[in-house]
Amino acid sequence: MKIEHACVRQLQLPLVTPYKVSLLTMRVFDPFVVEIRDTEGRSGFGEALIVPGYTHETVEGSWRLCLSLAQRIVGLEAGEARALARAAVQDGVGAASAVLAALDMVAGHARLAPGADTRVPLLAPLHSEDRGALAEEIEATLARGYRTLKVKVGFDWTKDLRQVETIQQLVRGRATLRLDANQGFDSADGIAFAKRLSPQGIELFEQPCSLDDWRANAAVAAKSTVPVMLDESIYDVADIDRAAAIDGVGFVKLKLKKMGSIDMLLDGLARIRANGLTPVLGDGVSLEIGCWMEACVAAGTIDNAGEMNGFLKTRDRVFENPLPFADGAITLPGGYAPRIDRDLLARCTLREATFDDRVIAV
Structure with a gap:
């Protein structure tokens, strides 16, 4: 089969609650969404949301790479389109x-069609700051x-430490904590x-220092009383x-948008286990598309x-038949097949470009 249509959109969906991390506070998700038809x-x-x-x-x-790939895959056989996109991972994996x-979904990848009912427990982020609200x-x-809670740190270490101690006192062992410094x-x-x-x-302390500063992250891991992820x-x-x-370092977290295809993600998860580490999976700033996958x-x-809980942070869902939760x-019934809400896509689109039979519309 050949690819006959590709469309690239950038959406904007407001969040229910501002999402505060060490580097910024997010009030909307504005990801690129690629649609492909054969x-x-x-x-x-x-x-993929680029932060x-x-x-x-x-x-x-x-955005430019999405447009280039979408334009170039139209008219190609599916295998050729996949090879072209895979070769572009080094230029921009998102x-x-x-x-x-999108190609995995078109092809009906077996992982996207679980035959039996499936339950995937998620963690929940904590947003409050004062003890009473917490x-x-x-x-x-x-x-x-929820039985796993995410605590954002990485702001002021003394205040962060007091906050973690407060949360430990309030939780009283009823849930596991993941601490995330976001560099x-x-x-x-x-x-x-x-x-x-x-x-x-x-459970773990996630990404203490800058993504490029392996020495700093290693120094923290060597002194940490809990495993680093x-x-x-x-x-x-x-x-x-x-x-x-x-x-x-005891954990490594992966996201589909940082690995490439579903098979590349599966290979990464297997590699983590082969190295004796524990894999964690999920994108907290993804819409239903990525979270479902x-x-x-x-x-x-x-x-x-x-950690694929981004779809719970937006005011609106992008599936007509929302991802069950x-x-x-996430509670996927056997045979669940999502349907995109095209009216919502139209309302939330900031910009788009379509490619059909080498005819381009922007």
Whole structure:
């Protein structure tokens, strides 16, 4: 089969609650969404949100690469289109992954069609800052079925440490904590924070320092009282191998948009386990498209809380038949096949370009 249509859109969806991390506060998600259709009428979608500071990719550079790939794959056989997009991973994995994921969906990748009912537990981020509000948020979150909570740190290590201690007191062992600095610390502050942590209830400490500063991250991992997980530093299997050589690193997190295709993601997860580390999966700033795909991959490959919860952060969903969620978990019924909400796409589109039979519309 050949590719007969490709469309690239940039969407903008407001968030229910501002999402504060060490480098910025997000109030909208504005990802690129790639749609591909083949000559047999099968269609697929892929997405990638480019967040400056979390990657070397830029928004405009990724947009241009999406357009270039979309234009070039029209008229190609599916295998040729896949090879072209895979070769572009080194130029911009976010853009290439959006195309590869759409091709995986068009092809009906087996991982996207679980035959049995599937449950993928998720973690929940904590947003509140003062003790009273935190207590209420924690109780409400536990009541919704969550058993893993994400705590954002990387701001001021002394305040962060007090906040973690407060949360530990309020949780009282009823949930596991993941601490995420999102590259916010330098090595000195990261060490000061990590070596003072009481390990009680803490699963891991994520990405203490800059994605490029492997030495700083290693220094923190060596002193941390809890295992360190690398996220932003990881783009391929070579990075996974490098992480495995660092004392104190026990986890590696992957995202579809940072690996490429579904098969490339599966290879990365297998490589993590082969290195004796524990894989974590999920993109907290993805829409339903990416979260659904990652949940399908997580089923049978991941035994801890998934981080593919971005779809819960937006006010609107992009599927007409929303991704099922209950009791703190994505609950996929056997045979679930998402349908895109085209009216919502139209309302939320900032810009788009379509490519049909070498005819271009922008």
